[in-house]
Amino acid sequence: MTRLAVLxxxxxxxxxxxxxxxxxxxxxxxxxxxxxxxxxxxxxxxxGAEARWAADAVADADLVVLSIPLHRFATFDPDLVTGxxxxxxxxxxxxxxxxxxxxxxxxxxxxxxxxxxxAGATVVKSLNHIGYHEIDEDRRxxxxxxxxxxxxxxxxxxxxxxxxxxxxxxxxxxxxxGSLAAGxxxxxxxxxxxxxxxxxxxxxxxx
Amino acid sequence: xxxxxxxxxxxxxxxxxxxxxxQPVSHAQAIRDVVAQGVLADDVGVDxxxxxxxxxxxxxxxxxxxxxxxxxxxxxxxxxxxxxxxxSSDDPVRVFQRFSTxxxxxxxxxxxxxxxxxxxxxxxxxxxxxxxxxxxxxEKTHLxxxxxxxGPITWNGTTxxxxxxxxxxxxxxxxxxxxxxxxxxxxxxxAAHYGFSLMLAIIGGHPARFRPxxxxxxxxxxxxxxxxxxxxxxxxxHVAETDEEAREEFWPHYLEVITRVGRxxxxxxxxxxxxxxxxxxxxxxxxxxxxxxxxxxxxxxxxLSANRFDLKYGIGGLSHxxxxxxxxxxxxxxxxxxxxxxxx
Numbered sequence: 017m018t019r020l021a022v023l024x025x026x027x028x029x030x031x032x033x034x035x036x037x038x039x040x041x042x043x044x045x046x047x048x049x050x051x052x053x054x055x056x057x058x059x060x061x062x063x064g065a066e067a068r069w070a071a072d073a074v075a076d077a078d079l080v081v082l083s084i085p086l087h088r089f090a091t092f093d094p095d096l097v098t099g100x101x102x103x104x105x106x107x108x109x110x111x112x113x114x115x116x117x118x119x120x121x122x123x124x125x126x127x128x129x130x131x132x133x134x135a136g137a138t139v140v141k142s143l144n145h146i147g148y149h150e151i152d153e154d155r156r157x158x159x160x161x162x163x164x165x166x167x168x169x170x171x172x173x174x175x176x177x178x179x180x181x182x183x184x185x186x187x188x189x190x191x192x193x194g195s196l197a198a199g200x201x202x203x204x205x206x207x208x209x210x211x212x213x214x215x216x217x218x219x220x221x222x223x
Numbered sequence: 224x225x226x227x228x229x230x231x232x233x234x235x236x237x238x239x240x241x242x243x244x245x246q247p248v249s250h251a252q253a254i255r256d257v258v259a260q261g262v263l264a265d266d267v268g269v270d271x272x273x274x275x276x277x278x279x280x281x282x283x284x285x286x287x288x289x290x291x292x293x294x295x296x297x298x299x300x301x302x303x304x305x306x307x308x309x310x311s312s313d314d315p316v317r318v319f320q321r322f323s324t325x326x327x328x329x330x331x332x333x334x335x336x337x338x339x340x341x342x343x344x345x346x347x348x349x350x351x352x353x354x355x356x357x358x359x360x361x362e363k364t365h366l367x368x369x370x371x372x373x374g375p376i377t378w379n380g381t382t383x384x385x386x387x388x389x390x391x392x393x394x395x396x397x398x399x400x401x402x403x404x405x406x407x408x409x410x411x412x413x414a415a416h417y418g419f420s421l422m423l424a425i426i427g428g429h430p431a432r433f434r435p436x437x438x439x440x441x442x443x444x445x446x447x448x449x450x451x452x453x454x455x456x457x458x459x460x461h462v463a464e465t466d467e468e469a470r471e472e473f474w475p476h477y478l479e480v481i482t483r484v485g486r487x488x489x490x491x492x493x494x495x496x497x498x499x500x501x502x503x504x505x506x507x508x509x510x511x512x513x514x515x516x517x518x519x520x521x522x523x524x525x526x527l528s529a530n531r532f533d534l535k536y537g538i539g540g541l542s543h544x545x546x547x548x549x550x551x552x553x554x555x556x557x558x559x560x561x562x563x564x565x566x567x
Contacts, residue, residue, distance in 0.1 A: 025408065025409070026407055026408075026409065027405075027406045027407055030408060056412060056439070056442060056443055056446060057408045057409070057412065057439065059442075060435060060438055060439040060442050061408055061435045061436075061439060085357070087353075087354040107489070109489055111343070111487035111488065112343060112353070112487070112488055112489070113353055113354070114346075114352055114353025114354040114356075115353075116354065147427065147428065148406065149406065149427055149428035149429075149432060150428055152429075152432055153428060153429050153432065153505075204489045205486070205489070209489060209491065210485075210489060210490060210491035211491045212491075212497070
């Protein structure tokens with residue numbers, strides 16, 4: 017079963033960790049420091065997950081979920097995820113989080129900039145355009161009439177397939193987008209950001 | 224938790240209300256309206272009136288403690304406080320002094336709810352960088368906790384000049400301090416660490432998703448060998464005589480405000496479906512008749528083992544008159560009904 021390392025124990029990380037555990041994936045979670053700092057959060061909010069040092073969590077993971085505050089990304093060590101498949105759930109959202117110079121490029125999406133910096137990793141964009149407070153609640157079994165669609169964007173089709181299958185197991189219809197550039201449509205202010213949509217409508221909008 | 228008394232309060236962000244012709248009133252009038260609303264809250268038996276600090280033309284309550292002082296001077300029972308004070312962009316020493324003063328003016332009815340503030344207008348205004356908000360909030364919360372202990376203070380940090388054996392006046396009786404939390408588990412642990420009560424800001428989605436946070440708060444208090452502390456819930460809503468009236472009255476303004484605010488904060492534009500979901504049993508809005516709102520409050524307080532509920536009333540575009548009706552219905556009907564339901 018796909019083993020996950022969730023990096024970030026803020027609003028988003030613990031929620032993704034919990035739904036991934038429910039989907040049967042073993043999950044480790046780490047923040048930027050000592051796992052003891054997040055032991056209580058892990059025990060209460062994500063029973064079954066393991067709080068570890070980031071390097072240990074990543075080492076045996078098949079998938080790394082990157083859910084750190086975007087303004088901290090500039091100091092994130094790219095070597096940590098070399099050779100790994102990384103799901104970028106982060107958003108660049110200056111009115112709420114402040115201006116981050118490296119993301120001030122109107123021609124490129126935030127995940128493309130993330131991928132540039134994580135040159136040794138394969139980056140897939142997903143789970144960024146659903147509210148962290150909805151990730152738990154909106155899950156539905158396959159075929160449910162009100163099952164919500166989520167975009168999965170990446171340049172590497174095999175990586176996109178792997179993430180799409182995780183999204184499906186968690187409880188959403190994955191909609192594949194063939195490049196990170198195409199994934200710009202998933203960003204804040206875009207047509208699907210924060211919107212509950214079923215697969216046909218979602219597909220119609222993003223294509 | 225049953226060991227704490229049930230507290231039923233009101234919060235406002237001081238949205239500029241509109242007159243009978245649908246025009247916004249002046250900032251001065253909006254501020255006087257909030258004073259009148261606080262006085263009415265006291266009259267009708269509401270336990271707490273809180274003002275959320277904002278710095279925008281449509282929410283001009285930037286100096287909430289001054290307004291609270293006016294309310295305190297005209298009332299005798301209602302507790303007065305912030306909801307929230309944006310501590311990250313303020314000086315904890317000044318916040319402590321202002322609320323100690325309010326505590327004196329109100330004869331021990333002041334409370335402060337500290338928050339990072341989900342609206343961020345105060346950061347550029349006071350010269351802070353949003354990218355520093357975690358460190359600002361962490362350090363300043365620590366300083367505030369030291370100030371609350373009383374006595375001369377010695378403190379060192381990076382976000383404010385150090386203090387050495389400094390007296391901070393006025394000396395007044397201690398007042399309750401809360402931390403407002405919107406979904407960060409670290410903030411929950413931080414509140415427990417400093418011995419501050421927990422105010423859960425539930426402004427969207429299913430309130431049940433906050434149950435693990437309440438549990439986290441209890442377990443963190445245990446871990447720090449601290450005494451139990453109360454948990455409160457802050458959620459938006461609107462009360463009118465009937466469900467239909469409340470929902471119709473609130474909807475156009477909710478749509479307008481969330482659409483506008485959502486552009487900068489990433490909220491999706493509300494639809495009639497998403498609205499119905501939010502005012503339904505699995506959503507965060509308390510919009511309806513007194514009975515509907517009371518039932519929802521009681522159910523969620525029980526579910527979260529919380530002992531306090533603050534209804535955030537008002538939204539840009541509603542009239543002062545409509546808000547006064549909400550306050551009156553809340554105090555005279557919702558509050559007693561919730562007390563009844565909680566006693567069952």
